[in-house]
Amino acid sequence: MKKLINDVDSVLVESLEGFAAAHADIVSLDEACRFVRRRVLKPGKVALISGGGSGHEPLHAGFVGSGMLDAACPGQVFTSPTPDQMLAAAQAVDTGAGVLFIVKNYSGDMMNFQMAAEMVTCDNATVLVNDDVAVEDSTYTTGRRGVAGTLIVEKIVGAAAERGGGLAALKALGNSVNNATASMGVALTSCTVPAAGVPTFQIGADEMEMGVGIHGEPGRRRVKIASADEIAAELAGAVLKDLSLQRGSEVILLVNGFGGTPLLELYVMVNAVHKVLAGAGIRAVRHLTGSYVTSLEMAGCSVTAYAADPATLALWDAPVHTPTLRWRS
Amino acid sequence: MKKLINDVDSVLVESLEGFAAAHADIVSLDEACRFVRRRVLKPGKVALISGGGSGHEPLHAGFVGSGMLDAACPGQVFTSPTPDQMLAAAQAVDTGAGVLFIVKNYSGDMMNFQMAAEMVTCDNATVLVNDDVAVEDSTYTTGRRGVAGTLIVEKIVGAAAERGGGLAALKALGNSVNNATASMGVALTSCTVPAAGVPTFQIGADEMEMGVGIHGEPGRRRVKIASADEIAAELAGAVLKDLSLQRGSEVILLVNGFGGTPLLELYVMVNAVHKVLAGAGIRAVRHLTGSYVTSLEMAGCSVTAYAADPATLALWDAPVHTPTLRWRS
Numbered sequence: 001m002k003k004l005i006n007d008v009d010s011v012l013v014e015s016l017e018g019f020a021a022a023h024a025d026i027v028s029l030d031e032a033c034r035f036v037r038r039r040v041l042k043p044g045k046v047a048l049i050s051g052g053g054s055g056h057e058p059l060h061a062g063f064v065g066s067g068m069l070d071a072a073c074p075g076q077v078f079t080s081p082t083p084d085q086m087l088a089a090a091q092a093v094d095t096g097a098g099v100l101f102i103v104k105n106y107s108g109d110m111m112n113f114q115m116a117a118e119m120v121t122c123d124n125a126t127v128l129v130n131d132d133v134a135v136e137d138s139t140y141t142t143g144r145r146g147v148a149g150t151l152i153v154e155k156i157v158g159a160a161a162e163r164g165g166g167l168a169a170l171k172a173l174g175n176s177v178n179n180a181t182a183s184m185g186v187a188l189t190s191c192t193v194p195a196a197g198v199p200t201f202q203i204g205a206d207e208m209e210m211g212v213g214i215h216g217e218p219g220r221r222r223v224k225i226a227s228a229d230e231i232a233a234e235l236a237g238a239v240l241k242d243l244s245l246q247r248g249s250e251v252i253l254l255v256n257g258f259g260g261t262p263l264l265e266l267y268v269m270v271n272a273v274h275k276v277l278a279g280a281g282i283r284a285v286r287h288l289t290g291s292y293v294t295s296l297e298m299a300g301c302s303v304t305a306y307a308a309d310p311a312t313l314a315l316w317d318a319p320v321h322t323p324t325l326r327w328r329s
Numbered sequence: 330m331k332k333l334i335n336d337v338d339s340v341l342v343e344s345l346e347g348f349a350a351a352h353a354d355i356v357s358l359d360e361a362c363r364f365v366r367r368r369v370l371k372p373g374k375v376a377l378i379s380g381g382g383s384g385h386e387p388l389h390a391g392f393v394g395s396g397m398l399d400a401a402c403p404g405q406v407f408t409s410p411t412p413d414q415m416l417a418a419a420q421a422v423d424t425g426a427g428v429l430f431i432v433k434n435y436s437g438d439m440m441n442f443q444m445a446a447e448m449v450t451c452d453n454a455t456v457l458v459n460d461d462v463a464v465e466d467s468t469y470t471t472g473r474r475g476v477a478g479t480l481i482v483e484k485i486v487g488a489a490a491e492r493g494g495g496l497a498a499l500k501a502l503g504n505s506v507n508n509a510t511a512s513m514g515v516a517l518t519s520c521t522v523p524a525a526g527v528p529t530f531q532i533g534a535d536e537m538e539m540g541v542g543i544h545g546e547p548g549r550r551r552v553k554i555a556s557a558d559e560i561a562a563e564l565a566g567a568v569l570k571d572l573s574l575q576r577g578s579e580v581i582l583l584v585n586g587f588g589g590t591p592l593l594e595l596y597v598m599v600n601a602v603h604k605v606l607a608g609a610g611i612r613a614v615r616h617l618t619g620s621y622v623t624s625l626e627m628a629g630c631s632v633t634a635y636a637a638d639p640a641t642l643a644l645w646d647a648p649v650h651t652p653t654l655r656w657r658s
Contacts (some may be wrong), residue, residue: 002517002554002628003594004594004629005559005597006556006557007599011594014600014601017600018595018597018600018601018603019599020597021600021616022582022618027519054593055593057596058592069597077593112630134471164547176571188332205331228333228334228335228343241425253351259592260589260628262588262623263391263623264340264383264384264386264406265332265334265340265344267351268340268343269347270347270348270350271343271344271346271347289348291592297591298591301333328657
């Protein structure tokens, strides 16, 4: 195992400390490293909290800041955070308007966020993200997995929260964005969890895992390596089929690297996905291209489309100031 | 070779077309794919042009936009762009105030940019970047290599150009920033150039290349894999030694991934570099952490420090709006 680390047991804490120091203008780290929070809260705003296993950076801590999340709870690599982390985060960032939990659909995350929701004393609600169209049920889930589409939910709901949206409305918006978001990914190589020390799965030099999950869990099938155009046809095809989009529809397109894929290749994939969209009469009106929801150093990518409408496009475009996403209208 | 591509001969063009489509609000691509340019020019501003071999994305095209570059000329992977690309770019983006070429010190780039400088009819000057302290002379250079520090030169000179700086002043500023910038990197794995189809170099499962170049070219020596703290001590130590910084100095710290290293590890490195800086009484007042100057999918990182003063810190903080870097003061 080749990694830039000191010790497998201290990877997460050291990484969080480096992260918090590098972005001290935006975030602060709870002393016990249980959560990352927005340094300056906005009183009266519904607080957005997400979290999940580490190893998917920049998700979620990279999205803490104005216009997106108020706190993120990191578990160990590919391991759910605990209810006490979520409870501590909720107590720290609730300013009276309540807390919205944004949770990727994994059994461990679901269970722990549910326990936290029962323990917190403030108003709270939960949005469950399950955008991965590759498989129904999987290694770690009942039902579809939550993957890269999570960042689209976090961005749009985050903007609506910043504008003063109430808890119930934000939950409804989150559910609506999730329902209009679909993703599917492919892996060319495995990743290696530091504590395991060996690759999560074995894959041949001429093979790829179609429909892979963001922990390297199995997808639809193991296939021979294909061209970017063929991969785009399968990934974007599955995504468009799930969304049942009519010709003339507009989408936000996220081509997401899993951590070990060069940007050079991700833009080849953008170009390839555009051909699929053009064939379906669909236009990508916003793009995000890069490694945003990763699986450590896994090579591969996912394609996510969100069926945008003018109101949520405006929320996507709204100012955001986080360690990773940063723009103004 | 496992890559998300269609054909090794079309990788660059397809990637550029995906890039230009994804960022059509900021950039446009010359029809013959010879350069990427800022869509909207600022009349009377000195135009900044950089370029070099592809495979280092997001460098340089990701830094084209307001507050940074006016054009970027991409060569084939790890191959210099040609003088006619640079000439065409200069003709396209010069608005009368002249052109400043920002060139990484590689023999091919140097020669071709020099030929372009002799061919262009407008006023022009060149800033040479040679921030890599690992080795004097190397596979592709006479003198030190230009690596990740290039983005610091491009950002600071870009901001000064946006404020109306003249050609001679910008050249002087670029030289001064380059002289106060130092970098050194380490590779854990090789990359594979698409047209070659095999790894650029062989490296043992327990080895790393200390002082590696951004094309996978040899550095100082091949060593056994070490801890993040040990790596940080060597990289940051060499950088600080080169800059001869006094205690109390302030730096901009760039911890740069080479393309195959997870952000989780890059922040472990940030944390490790902070210990080295603290020991030297030096403070990192700005941070940039991520894969910005890459070597395709090579695993590893580089550490860059720029000895900042208040005037250039203000230029670093000045608004920038490019596909990759985007912030406002």
